[in-house]
Amino acid sequence: MHHENGTIVSFPDNHPVRPGHTLVVPAQHYRWFWELPDDVANDLFKVARKIAGELKEKTGADYVRLSIVGKDVPHVHLHLIPQTLDDTQSLAL
Numbered sequence: 107m108h109h110e111n112g113t114i115v116s117f118p119d120n121h122p123v124r125p126g127h128t129l130v131v132p133a134q135h136y137r138w139f140w141e142l143p144d145d146v147a148n149d150l151f152k153v154a155r156k157i158a159g160e161l162k163e164k165t166g167a168d169y170v171r172l173s174i175v176g177k178d179v180p181h182v183h184l185h186l187i188p189q190t191l192d193d194t195q196s197l198a199l
Contacts (some may be wrong), residue, residue: 114149126161126187137181
């Protein structure tokens with residue numbers, strides 16, 4: 107799912123672990139999520155929540171997993187991963 111509002115951008119993950127796997131990132135650079143100003147953090151999670159609902163509906167998932175990893179890419183990013191309740195495969199990010 108693609109989103110862009112000047113503050114937050116989202117796009118499909120280049121190496122998705124499930125269909126619909128989407129990244130949500132602030133447009134401005136912040137390495138760690140605790141460095142986000144409150145307004146950017148609020149917008150980041152508002153956009154993630156909206157996209158998660160759209161992904162759930164579009165993919166037929168039971169839920170959308172949200173992960174903040176931050177180790178491999180030095181820029182705040184949220185992973186939104188549509189999943190079903192019967193998923194048994196471990197999802198290493």
